[in-house]
Amino acid sequence: MKAIVHVTLKNGVLDPQGKAIEHALDGLGFDGVGEVRQGKVIELELDTADKDAALSQVSDMCEKLLANTVIEDYSIDLAD
Numbered sequence: 476m477k478a479i480v481h482v483t484l485k486n487g488v489l490d491p492q493g494k495a496i497e498h499a500l501d502g503l504g505f506d507g508v509g510e511v512r513q514g515k516v517i518e519l520e521l522d523t524a525d526k527d528a529a530l531s532q533v534s535d536m537c538e539k540l541l542a543n544t545v546i547e548d549y550s551i552d553l554a555d
Contacts, residue, residue, distance in 0.1 A: 476521045478533045479552040482542045483514035517541055526553055 484490050490512050497511040519536075521529050533551050542549040 476523055476526070476529050477554045478519040478521055478529060479554070480517040480519070480533065480537060480541055480549055481514060481552075482517065482537075482547050482549045483512060485546055485548050488546045514547075524555075529553055 484493075493511040493513045496513060497508060500508050500511070519533065521532065523529050523532075530551060530553060533553075537549045537551070538544060
């Protein structure tokens with residue numbers, strides 16, 4: 476099973492990389508782009524077919540290592 480974890484900064488947390496991307500897009504002539512927030516995607520191959528067990532395991536990984544839950548949110552997508 477594959478788990479895809481999306482990690483993003485929480486609302487209200489300063490995102491300097493997002494601002495840099497926003498300004499660069501404007502400088503390249505891409506008008507109409509609002510606020511830009513950047514994050515990361517982590518793909519994990521799991522040796523299980525049990526979705527509940529996989530979700531629990533990946534949530535634990537996020538809480539302990541993959542996301543800084545003080546300033547970041549995460550979401551998990553599972554695919555067979």
